[in-house]
Amino acid sequence: MIKSILTGTGLAAITCFTACNQGQKQPDANASSTLDAVAANVDSTVNPTQDFFDYANGGWIKRNPIPAEYSSWGIGNLVQEELYKRLRIINEKAVENPTDPISKKIAAFWTSGMDSVRINQDGIKPIEADLKAIDAITTIPQLVQVASKLNITTGAFCSLYIAQDAKNSDVIAVQLAQGGLGLPNRDYYFNTDARTTNIRNAYPGHVAKMLQFVGYDSTAAKKAAAGIIQLETSLAKNSRKLEALRDPEANYHKMAVTQLNKIAGNINWNEFIKQQGINKFADTIIVGQPEFYSNLSNAVKSQPLQTWKDYLKWNLINSASQHLSDTIANTDFAFYGTLLKGQDKQKPRWKRVLDAEESAMGEALGQLFVKEFFNTTAKKRYENLVEEIRTELKIRIEHLDWMSDSTKQKALYKLSKITKKVGYPDKWKDFTAMDIKEQSYHQNIEAAHQWWQNYQINKLGKPVDRNEWDMTPQTYNAYYNPSNNEIVLPAGIFTVPGKRDEELDDAIVYGYAGASTIGHEITHGFDDEGRQFDAAGNLKSWWTKDDEKKFNERAAVMVKQFNNYVVVDTLRINGKATLGENIADLGGILLGWEAFKKTDQYKKNEKIAGYTPSQRYFMGYSLGWLGHTKKESLARQVLTDVHSPAKFRVNGPFSDVDAFYEVYSVKPGDGMYRPDSTRVRIW
Incomplete structure (x- = not known):
């Protein structure tokens, strides 16, 4: 990979390994620029033997603020x-004249996403059923059952995905990796530099704000956020560092599901996997970081059930925020966009x-x-x-x-x-079965999640399609x-x-x-x-x-x-x-x-x-x-x-x-x- 980390295809969890315009106006896609593609970017005040990046690109950078x-x-x-x-034109044409199943899906997706009036009126309505399911949890087995269903779209609890077996590339396998954190990775919970510390200190307040959208008063939200942070910190403590995750041998542990039940026995893994919709797979599973799952199992038993319910609600609102009302989306953006990335405002809705x-x-x-x-x-x-x-x-x-x-x-x-x-x-992939239609934007997002989940599950037990693109x-x-x-x-x-x-x-x-x-x-x-x-x-x-x-x-x-x-x-x-x-x-x-x-x-x-x-x-x-x-x-x-x-x-x-x-x-x-x-x- 060269421009960014590839972590999945579409909305599915798949493991993969691994000029231009001189002003604010964007280049015309239908006309060639008269400027040379590289010479126009040069900053001639910089010596290329001192800093080649600033020399080759510095002129463009000076003229193009972020x-x-x-x-x-x-x-x-x-x-x-x-x-x-180009893609906006494709969508708008699809809305005007949906001539085939794919263009109809494109039109329905675009229309639901652009309907800000309905999205704002609905508030948290699109996730109310999931919130009720969380409220109904009274036992650990119920917790595991609901967590598994929500994991497909929220990533709560852990990371379960379907991909090739690293040691037998002709076989598709169910795999588990560490996950379940609200901050970008484990270092955000422990690093002591000023910038990371500031983010960590702001995190509980953000979680509390988001919980208020799903019915918590300010006092309850603050208390729940503290419990969530404590829970996530315990998961982070047993999560591997970035460099450690790059050792493929050290992150490969094939085992029987019965063995996983022994090292992480407070979770019924057969049931957890089944709740994901995976009914047919070998009796083995590949676990990336066994110590994470032992700790997760211990936390399921040692942490109060209410803390887990708070955690699931937090993950639900956190993952859905950008598909809900502007107020919710903007609150999410203030933390993850502005504080973590330095963005001053959201992209326009159409983008x-x-x-x-x-x-x-x-x-x-x-x-x-x-x-x-x-x-x-x-x-x-x-x-x-x-x-x-x-x-x-x-x-x-x-x-x-x-x-x-x-x-x-x-x-x-x-x-x-x-x-x-x-x-x-x-x-090309066939998206006919993706249930995108005239419904809420969040429902269309969920439908896409489910299609990708089914798409991956259907690979199990079949020959690897080496012609597929990710x-x-x-x-x-x-x-x-x-x-x-x-x-x-x-x-x-x-x-x-x-x-x-x-x-x-x-x-x-x-x-x-x-x-x-x-x-x-x-x-x-x-x-x-x-x-x-x-x-x-x-x-x-x-x-x-x-x-x-x-x-x-x-x-x-x-x-x-x-x-x-x-x-x-x-x-x-x-x-x-x-x-x-x-x-x-x-x-x-x-x-x-x-x-x-x-x-x-x-x-x-x-x-x-x-x-x-x-x-x-x-x-x-x-x-x-x-x-x-x-x-x-x-x-x-x-x-x-x-x-x-x-x-x-x-x-x-x-x-x-x-x-x-x-x-x-x-x-x-x-x-x-x-x-x-x-x-x-x-x-």
Whole structure:
């Protein structure tokens, strides 16, 4: 993954692994900008040898402040702005003339989401039935039953999902992971820095405000919030840290459900799973973090039943808030949007509805998107580029001086078996059974949740569909899935706002798409996590012990490098948690560069807009990270994201690339300089 963490498809819980406009006016989707895609972004007051990110992107950043409704603003937002306009037109046309089942669903979803009058009048009416179910709980078995049903849409209690077995990729399995927290992750409950402490101190007050919407008076709400925080803190205490979650072997515990009942016996797991609608599955389950479930079981017995009921109501209103009245949605936003991310105001309703629709049935919209905006010529260009990048990694593996021949042969075999998916699926999902119709907005959201739940459940006991996509074509992102040994590259990731694909010179394409996307994703198959999966997608060691030791020693150099980068306040990048993404960034840059050197543009060495092809390559890569982020969101990213902030995804790996030193004449004493002995050398 490169632009964001992928945690699921649509509304289902699935595990996956892993320029532009110069003013406030958004680029015209139907006309080309006359500005050069990279030269127009440069800040000429910055020396590229001191801070390349600020040099390559600083001009654009100065002219494009972050809008009030966003916590960051950059190229991904520019792509999304074009998508918003296109998708709004699709929705409005569907409302005017719903000609088929899909357009009727699109029209119904859009209409219900845009009906603010009804949404505000309904208040908490859409969740009243669930609130009554919680009120009716009088025993632990009833608690578990209701918690399981609510877990599908709220994520309360824990994280249950259906995905490939990491050690047997031909099998779909029921899996459990830690979860159930209202703050972004466990560190928010314990870190002592001023920014995190301020958020933690504000959290009880926010929970109390939300509880008042579901009938608590102020005194009862304050008391209930205190109990909820105490409960969540106990769950957080036994939740693993971000970096610990990146060890696939340590987070894999296949066991019989009877064994899970032994280590977490206060919960009837057979019943919990059944309440999710899962009636047919093997008698085994894969548990990521057993200690979390032992603690959850203890809490079910030791915590007062009323505290659990308060906790379930909090999770219900918290998860539903953005689909309820403006008053509720704005209260939710004040905490999660403003305090945690630095956003000053909500996106307009129409954009929020489109975001929800993208999660609900984005692939249906994607069918319309690719017909108009990603032609067969563009698809072929990037399919060819994948093979060029694959060839360069093959050459680099063959010439590694630190890896044994036996491991090299297995690495080369795995590389040859990586499947590429470019642009859009060959087969589209069928959303016919999704019960989107003329009903409340919240009901349509719930219907989408249930459809995705059923969609995942229906995979159990069937062959793995390795042709499935876990992103929509219009997504500005990409991913590597180790269980399928595949790279998935949606059409949206190749978009440069305001430019048609044929207008982009190879230098930009090889940096922007070849390095930051294709090379990045291929390298994920050989990063600290991906390298533990074999060519068939199974978690299985294929390295010699000596080669593994050498890899870890070289990776440790990168951990140390990124641990030293201060992002905001005193918060530093977590080098271990971000290691996989940092390795993939560096690998992508090296592979893209080697492939670009074989192009006619590189060989002719003719300047465009005053820059050499080599300079434009590094500028093209930097274009992929064009943008800036508010401090609140940066602080959150450092604690919760396995990706380094954008600036360090440019400056960090560039300082390890010898070709960058040659192109820009980087010397000792320059900000981008690292002594040769401390540069990362892996792939």
